Amino acid sequence: MSRRKFIKKATLGTLAGLIGADIVFGASMPKNYFPIALQEPDLFQLFGKSPEMTVLNTKPWNIEAKAHLLDDKITPNKAMFLRNNGLLPEKIDLDKWTLTIDGESVKEKKTYSLSELKSKFKQYTYQLTLECGGNGRSEFDPPAKGNQWTIGAVSCANWTGVRLKDVLEDAGIKEDAVYIGYHAIDSHLSRDPNKEPISRGAPMEKVVQDETLLAFKMNNEAIPLAHGYPLRLIAGGWPASVSGKWINRISIRNKVHDGTKMTGTAYRVPCKPVAPGEKVKDEDMCIIESMPVKSLITFPKTGAIIKENKKLHIRGHAWAGELEVAQMEYSIDFGATWLECVIDKPVNRLAWQHFSASLSFPQKGYYEIWARATDSQGVKQPMVLPGWNPKGYLNNACHRIAVKVI
Amino acid sequence: MKNSDFRIQVKAFYAFLLVCISLLVLLSIVILLYNSNPDIFYSKKEIDTKDYIEVSKDDNYDKIENGIHIRTGFKEGEGLMETVNNCTNCHSAQLVIQNRMNKERWEETIHWMQETQNLWDLGDNEAIIINYLVTNYPPVKKGRRTILSTVEWYNLEDE
Numbered sequence: 001m002s003r004r005k006f007i008k009k010a011t012l013g014t015l016a017g018l019i020g021a022d023i024v025f026g027a028s029m030p031k032n033y034f035p036i037a038l039q040e041p042d043l044f045q046l047f048g049k050s051p052e053m054t055v056l057n058t059k060p061w062n063i064e065a066k067a068h069l070l071d072d073k074i075t076p077n078k079a080m081f082l083r084n085n086g087l088l089p090e091k092i093d094l095d096k097w098t099l100t101i102d103g104e105s106v107k108e109k110k111t112y113s114l115s116e117l118k119s120k121f122k123q124y125t126y127q128l129t130l131e132c133g134g135n136g137r138s139e140f141d142p143p144a145k146g147n148q149w150t151i152g153a154v155s156c157a158n159w160t161g162v163r164l165k166d167v168l169e170d171a172g173i174k175e176d177a178v179y180i181g182y183h184a185i186d187s188h189l190s191r192d193p194n195k196e197p198i199s200r201g202a203p204m205e206k207v208v209q210d211e212t213l214l215a216f217k218m219n220n221e222a223i224p225l226a227h228g229y230p231l232r233l234i235a236g237g238w239p240a241s242v243s244g245k246w247i248n249r250i251s252i253r254n255k256v257h258d259g260t261k262m263t264g265t266a267y268r269v270p271c272k273p274v275a276p277g278e279k280v281k282d283e284d285m286c287i288i289e290s291m292p293v294k295s296l297i298t299f300p301k302t303g304a305i306i307k308e309n310k311k312l313h314i315r316g317h318a319w320a321g322e323l324e325v326a327q328m329e330y331s332i333d334f335g336a337t338w339l340e341c342v343i344d345k346p347v348n349r350l351a352w353q354h355f356s357a358s359l360s361f362p363q364k365g366y367y368e369i370w371a372r373a374t375d376s377q378g379v380k381q382p383m384v385l386p387g388w389n390p391k392g393y394l395n396n397a398c399h400r401i402a403v404k405v406i
Numbered sequence: 407m408k409n410s411d412f413r414i415q416v417k418a419f420y421a422f423l424l425v426c427i428s429l430l431v432l433l434s435i436v437i438l439l440y441n442s443n444p445d446i447f448y449s450k451k452e453i454d455t456k457d458y459i460e461v462s463k464d465d466n467y468d469k470i471e472n473g474i475h476i477r478t479g480f481k482e483g484e485g486l487m488e489t490v491n492n493c494t495n496c497h498s499a500q501l502v503i504q505n506r507m508n509k510e511r512w513e514e515t516i517h518w519m520q521e522t523q524n525l526w527d528l529g530d531n532e533a534i535i536i537n538y539l540v541t542n543y544p545p546v547k548k549g550r551r552t553i554l555s556t557v558e559w560y561n562l563e564d565e
Contacts, residue, residue, distance in 0.1 A: 056504060057497070057498055057500045057501050057504070058498045058500060059497050059498040059501075139552070141547060141550070142545055143505065143506040143507065143546075143548075145511070145515060146505070147501070147504060148505070188523075188524075189523065190496050190523060190524035195523075301560075302557055303557045303558045303559045303560055304560065304561075304562035305559055305562060368554060383551075384550040384551045385551060400554055401554075402554045404559065
């Protein structure tokens with residue numbers, strides 16, 4: 001009891017030090033809420049996440065969903081993966097928040113307040129797929145360094161904001177512009193104010209797309225703090241690291257942006273295929289752009305036991321980066337034969353598509369249901385791991401769930 | 407006159423020596439007393455105990471249970487505390503535990519952190535830490551795809 005008293009009396013700062021993590025909503029932490037340091041963090045209290053989510057890392061916070069948690073057509077916050085490179089911002093002053101557009105290729109450096117952004121430019125809402133470049137990393141052999149994501153680092157929420165191109169054009173884009181780079185207010189893990197945890201970007205072709213947004217809202221509510229409140233770049237279909245959070249500056253560059261995590265092995269893969277474990281020179285690495293075709297079975301949850309002669313209805317989502325999913329198939333015999341699923345059209349470009357199928361099984365036994373999507377260019381998901389790369393990106397091997405028929 | 411000057415100087419020096427020796431003796435007594443009972447010089451009345459916590463003897467900050475260092479989740483082993491003390495300041499231990507690397511790649515990772523992430527020079531601890539990591543968290547062969555494991559079976563009711 002006296003230990004409890006001590007913890008309650010300690011300042012939030014001390015507490016944060018104690019559990020080695022930031023108490024995100026510390027200020028609004030209920031009086032009787034006692035964060036159990038060093039044990040399972042209360043994900044709902046901290047981030048409004050389902051307690052079924054998997055915590056990969058508490059500092060920085062990295063949390064992923066399980067396939068069955070992503071069953072909703074529009075991903076709610078509670079099932080949305082959380083990927084951080086640095087420490088979450090501790091204080092946000094909405095009135096003082098500004099976005100500055102600068103860089104070699106801006107005609108005139110300009111600064112906007114949040115209310116200016118909201119009133120000056122037309123707002124749009126799109127449902128956009130965001131998948132971590134490293135989703136599926138845990139399967140690579142030899143193992144790839146970093147958070148060991150399995151399948152749950154993907155989401156497709158509604159994002160509302162202004163078009164990035166409208167804002168950049170207002171400031172003026174010089175003809176030599178090739179890339180943008182974002183800057184944000186999160187802090188480096190070492191708390192060195194001169195280091196940015198991440199500062200990535202996108203080429204102008206992606207920047208000028210209608211769906212590339214500076215977003216204020218997620219699912220029609222203010223973006224949760226951990227997901228980039230109050231301003232987040234959204235570039236659907238590309239590694240989610242392009243969709244920078246807590247944005248306060250965008251640089252229009254006359255060269256490929258060279259911020260943190262734009263170089264070396266970060267979010268880059270060998271330009272030409274390499275053998276597993278092979279050393280790759282820096283100059284032979286290429287920046288990941290569109291994510292590959294992929295799908296998830298979100299119902300039923302893996303491990304379902306069903307009665308013989310019963311039909312099983314499966315459903316899930318499929319997406320294909322910049323492209324659309326053209327075909328969706330499933331197999332119950334380890335990829336020997338494939339049958340078609342019904343697949344919906346996306347609600348807008350870069351939104352995931354929903355599929356469903358009604359399955360029957362020939363006899364009792366153990367089965368795996370494998371799902372395989374094909375993109376609009378005829379490229380299918382592989383059944384085994386795709387090409388190895390040093391940081392374990394782009395694993396789009398087909399999703400599998402286990403089923404028993406009794 | 408010269409003789410009496412000398413006498414005065416000797417007397418002064420004698421007095422100074424006496425003071426020094428008495429101080430030394432006093433100091434040794436203080437040190438001896440403090441060593442036998444560190445609380446002897448604190449007045450109990452000055453301490454406000456209401457903000458203090460009682461930590462029972464087994465409530466060890468670096469407690470190890472079933473071979474796991476409770477505070478971080480690291481496995482017990484040679485080099486554990488060197489690893490805890492150097493590798494959990496910026497990021498959680500979970501980031502380390504999730505990863506499986508050989509000696510060469512751990513070395514690369516440490517050097518990358520030193521070059522870009524403000525990790526300090528580990529000195530002799532570098533070899534100890536790398537040895538701890540490759541011993542306790544060695545790479546596991548997974549092949550091109552593993553079997554589906556840790557499936558929790560449940561009866562799926564009719565929809």
